[in-house]
Amino acid sequence: MKRIVASLATLFAALALPAAALAADPYPSKPVSAVVPFAAGGSSDLLARALEKSWTKYAKQPLVVVNKPGGGGVVGTEGVVRSKPDGYTLYVGYGSGHDVVMPTLQKMPYDPVKDLVPIARVSVHSIVIVTGAKSPFNSIQDVVAFSKKEGKPVTTAVSVKAGSVDLALTAFGKAAGVNIVTVPFAGGAESTTALAGGHLMIGGGHPSEVIPHIKAGRFKALAVALPQRDPSMPDVPTLKELGIDVALWGSIKGVAAPAGTPKEVVKEIEGIVKKICEDAEFKATMANLSQPVMYQGSEDFTKFIAQATADYAALIKQLNIKLD
Amino acid sequence: MDLFAGLLNGFSVALTPINLLFAFLGALIGTAVGVLPGLGPAATIALLLPTAYAIESPVTAIILMAGIFYGSMYGGSTTSILMNLPGEAASVVTCIDGYKMAQQGRAGAALGIAAIGSFIAGTVGLIGLTLFAPPIAEFALSFGPPEKFSLAIVGLLLAVTLSGSSIVKGLVMMAFGLLLASVGLDPISGKTRFSFGVTELQSGFDFVTLAMGMFGLGEIFYGLESIVKGQVVTTKVGSVWPTMKDWVESRWAILRGTLIGFFVGVIPGGGAVISSLVSYAAEKKISKHPEAFGQGAIAGVAGPESANNAASSSSFIPLLTLGIPGNAAIAMIFAALLIKGVTPGPFLIQERPDVFWGVIASMYIGNAMLIVLNLPLVGLWAQLVRVPFGILAPVIILFTCVGSYSVQGQVFDIYCLVGFGLFGYVARKLGFEAGPLVLAFVLGPMVEGSMRQSLLMSGGSFGIFVERPISLALVGLFAVLALGQLAVHLMKKKRKPGSP
Numbered sequence: 001m002k003r004i005v006a007s008l009a010t011l012f013a014a015l016a017l018p019a020a021a022l023a024a025d026p027y028p029s030k031p032v033s034a035v036v037p038f039a040a041g042g043s044s045d046l047l048a049r050a051l052e053k054s055w056t057k058y059a060k061q062p063l064v065v066v067n068k069p070g071g072g073g074v075v076g077t078e079g080v081v082r083s084k085p086d087g088y089t090l091y092v093g094y095g096s097g098h099d100v101v102m103p104t105l106q107k108m109p110y111d112p113v114k115d116l117v118p119i120a121r122v123s124v125h126s127i128v129i130v131t132g133a134k135s136p137f138n139s140i141q142d143v144v145a146f147s148k149k150e151g152k153p154v155t156t157a158v159s160v161k162a163g164s165v166d167l168a169l170t171a172f173g174k175a176a177g178v179n180i181v182t183v184p185f186a187g188g189a190e191s192t193t194a195l196a197g198g199h200l201m202i203g204g205g206h207p208s209e210v211i212p213h214i215k216a217g218r219f220k221a222l223a224v225a226l227p228q229r230d231p232s233m234p235d236v237p238t239l240k241e242l243g244i245d246v247a248l249w250g251s252i253k254g255v256a257a258p259a260g261t262p263k264e265v266v267k268e269i270e271g272i273v274k275k276i277c278e279d280a281e282f283k284a285t286m287a288n289l290s291q292p293v294m295y296q297g298s299e300d301f302t303k304f305i306a307q308a309t310a311d312y313a314a315l316i317k318q319l320n321i322k323l324d
Numbered sequence: 325m326d327l328f329a330g331l332l333n334g335f336s337v338a339l340t341p342i343n344l345l346f347a348f349l350g351a352l353i354g355t356a357v358g359v360l361p362g363l364g365p366a367a368t369i370a371l372l373l374p375t376a377y378a379i380e381s382p383v384t385a386i387i388l389m390a391g392i393f394y395g396s397m398y399g400g401s402t403t404s405i406l407m408n409l410p411g412e413a414a415s416v417v418t419c420i421d422g423y424k425m426a427q428q429g430r431a432g433a434a435l436g437i438a439a440i441g442s443f444i445a446g447t448v449g450l451i452g453l454t455l456f457a458p459p460i461a462e463f464a465l466s467f468g469p470p471e472k473f474s475l476a477i478v479g480l481l482l483a484v485t486l487s488g489s490s491i492v493k494g495l496v497m498m499a500f501g502l503l504l505a506s507v508g509l510d511p512i513s514g515k516t517r518f519s520f521g522v523t524e525l526q527s528g529f530d531f532v533t534l535a536m537g538m539f540g541l542g543e544i545f546y547g548l549e550s551i552v553k554g555q556v557v558t559t560k561v562g563s564v565w566p567t568m569k570d571w572v573e574s575r576w577a578i579l580r581g582t583l584i585g586f587f588v589g590v591i592p593g594g595g596a597v598i599s600s601l602v603s604y605a606a607e608k609k610i611s612k613h614p615e616a617f618g619q620g621a622i623a624g625v626a627g628p629e630s631a632n633n634a635a636s637s638s639s640f641i642p643l644l645t646l647g648i649p650g651n652a653a654i655a656m657i658f659a660a661l662l663i664k665g666v667t668p669g670p671f672l673i674q675e676r677p678d679v680f681w682g683v684i685a686s687m688y689i690g691n692a693m694l695i696v697l698n699l700p701l702v703g704l705w706a707q708l709v710r711v712p713f714g715i716l717a718p719v720i721i722l723f724t725c726v727g728s729y730s731v732q733g734q735v736f737d738i739y740c741l742v743g744f745g746l747f748g749y750v751a752r753k754l755g756f757e758a759g760p761l762v763l764a765f766v767l768g769p770m771v772e773g774s775m776r777q778s779l780l781m782s783g784g785s786f787g788i789f790v791e792r793p794i795s796l797a798l799v800g801l802f803a804v805l806a807l808g809q810l811a812v813h814l815m816k817k818k819r820k821p822g823s824p
Contacts, residue, residue, distance in 0.1 A: 039370075039652070040370040040656055040659060041370075041649070041658060041659035042659075046662060046663065049373070049374075049377060049659070049663050052374070052377075067370060068732075068733070069527070069732070070527035070732060072509055072526070074526060075524075075527065078523065155780070155781045160511065160514070161512060161514035162514045181780055181783070183777050183780045184511060184512055184514070185773075185777070186773065189648065189649055190593065192648075193465070193592055193642075194469065194777075196465055196646070197465035197467065198468075199468030199469060199470075200468075200781065212647045212667060212669045213647075215669075215671070216646075216669055216670040216671065284665075285663065285665070288662060289662055
């Protein structure tokens with residue numbers, strides 16, 4: 001009898017212990033899910049995997065990447081929005097097209113600004129305008145001159161319809177008076193492949209998609225459509241420098257949590273991500289992925305997202321882009 | 325000779341104990357994945373990505389993942405033949421004659437010839453990869469949107485005329501397949517179509533769910549009927565091994581399938597599926613007994629199976645030489661390499677010859693391992709047809725439900741699975757075949773997307789499809805095939821009233 005009581009007592013103690021530990025232990029006391037709303041192998045997934053690799057250096061519990069693709073990112077993001085705001089379900093890749101561009105174009109099942117708390121910005125991917133190596137174009141001026149002289153449309157490969165690359169090239173066409181016809185594909189890999197085959201005149205893409213082809217001598221970089229030059233290709237001028245008043249925010253990649261996540265937990269995650277962004281190994285991995293590390297804390301990132309959303313909305317209105 | 329020195333160096337990398345072990349593990353997991361319905365190579369590699377990241381050497385990681393990829397192509401024929409369950413698009417064609425053979429008690433012969441054909445095709449494909457990778461890569465790049473459209477319509481035509489029972493019924497099923505494919509995000513306009521506000525439908529239907537429902541579940545529902553009527557499914561196993569006659573009938577089919585698979589498979593996006601279709605159509609044309617196709621012709625298994633395995637070898641070419649991933653599984657391998665600090669592409673062979681040649685050498689070894697692993701299993705699998713329907717059917721239903729749930733982790737997909745199963749049953753009752761529907765579902769996005777891209781490029785002129793040489797040749801082929809089919813169809817109609 002005594003033994004039974006003793007063992008029962010131990011059992012209860014064992015059961016009670018984790019609960020007590022949960023209450024007392026600082027965040028994170030269990031593995032953290034990092035939801036990527038895109039398929040494995042894409043740029044958001046790669047960023048999440050790089051974070052996952054360095055995460056355990058600065059946190060006691062691992063980060064587990066969960067891919068939830070579908071609906072252009074909406075399905076996975078909605079999952080995060082509807083999950084418990086305890087800091088154990090994070091959204092990695094916040095700032096993608098469906099967060100800052102789509103809400104202007106279509107009805108969303110949630111509010112990407114109000115229903116999520118931006119924790120930290122990790123990277124910004126610029127938009128690079130490129131052309132095939134065999135193309136007669138050697139600069140943006142050549143493209144403009146061709147269009148003025150021949151009056152023909154300039155076929156342009158873009159990764160997806162109404163994505164940041166599509167918007168940048170359409171805006172460029174409007175500002176420079178070039179008849180740009182954007183041809184959307186099912187992702188950056190397909191659009192760069194078509195351009196590499198010489199099937200279109202120019203194209204746009206993020207550095208991770210175009211740098212391998214530039215290095216291989218298949219692409220020539222013409223311009224960067226961001227306010228400043230891309231650190232991974234310092235020789236390529238911005239459109240602004242070339243006298244074309246177009247500058248976009250690029251594709252933003254950050255970490256966010258569902259609205260209602262406690263402030264101190266947000267602070268904690270922000271600290272972990274900050275340390276990871278300063279980590280030499282992480283920086284090296286990101287450099288190899290052609291995703292420059294551009295850290296921003298929660299407060300700045302919140303402002304940045306609001307600004308980017310507003311600017312994209314204004315641009316879409318100005319270009320009169322509609323989904324139909 | 326640089327080539328031989330490189331390959332020799334590759335074997336010295338691939339033959340280290342750790343790399344041998346991982347090549348074996350990859351082949352083993354790949355076989356298991358191919359056999360289990362629902363779990364495709366891309367999903368498995370995604371699950372194993374964290375493991376691959378944790379492996380110290382990038383060569384070892386890619387050897388494991390490549391093994392899973394080609395191993396699953398190998399194993400994919402097993403469920404197609406035994407249970408009419410195609411695990412991926414490329415094995416839909418295998419179902420047609422493979423499953424018929426199994427019902428006739430010749431599962432062993434079908435499985436055996438599929439394994440042997442896969443081994444020959446995989447190895448010949450690798451030799452092609454070793455010798456001609458760079459020019460083949462250029463060939464792959466020459467396929468722009470217009471060429472892809474022309475290739476895809478040839479594929480669609482072949483899908484419709486696949487079984488040859490009734491072209492009209494084939495066209496009806498094709499139309500259904502194209503309609504189902506248009507559910508979800510339209511890549512050209514960015515709009516969501518036919519989703520009726522259902523979030524799960526925004527990404528469209530899933531291929532695995534559709535194929536398992538239309539083929540596997542449809543077949544089980546149909547089988548239930550014969551049980552009720554008191555008919556017994558065949559329990560004969562027959563010879564476990566292919567006979568000499570089988571071999572004679574399939575050897576040239578294997579070689580032709582290999583060549584077709586190697587060249588067509590290299591085209592990014594849809595290459596493997598079309599190559600299996602082209603191979604099947606070619607065998608049927610060449611055969612002295614075209615009427616046997618669809619009734620369990622062994623060449624109809626040998627050709628397409630060889631084609632999709634040769635395609636799995638050649639689909640590494642765009643990755644290794646251009647840094648372009650041609651399909652979802654290869655894209656995963658691409659991502660893992662990037663994380664490990666290796667950039668696949670034109671410089672890979674100079675920068676990391678150990679990775680380039682090590683992977684190729686490991687694929688030679690892995691192919692040999694696969695045949696050693698699979699041939700003894702043939703006997704075991706062939707016995708599976710003796711398992712009573714009452715036991716097998718619930719097990720298959722369970723596996724297909726788990727499989728379709730595992731694709732995206734959505735219960736919604738299980739409902740879709742059951743819906744497609746019922747549809748497949750009704751279609752079968754009415755004499756409509758599932759093949760054209762499922763294949764049109766795969767080719768639909770390629771046809772639509774590349775057509776609209778081409779028309780954007782040409783400013784709306786259809787001339788773009790005949791102005792470019794490759795596209796013109798394919799459109800010409802399409803016209804010849806279509807007119808030929810029409811002539812056959814009309815002749816049949818004419819003869820009918822006259823015949824007694």
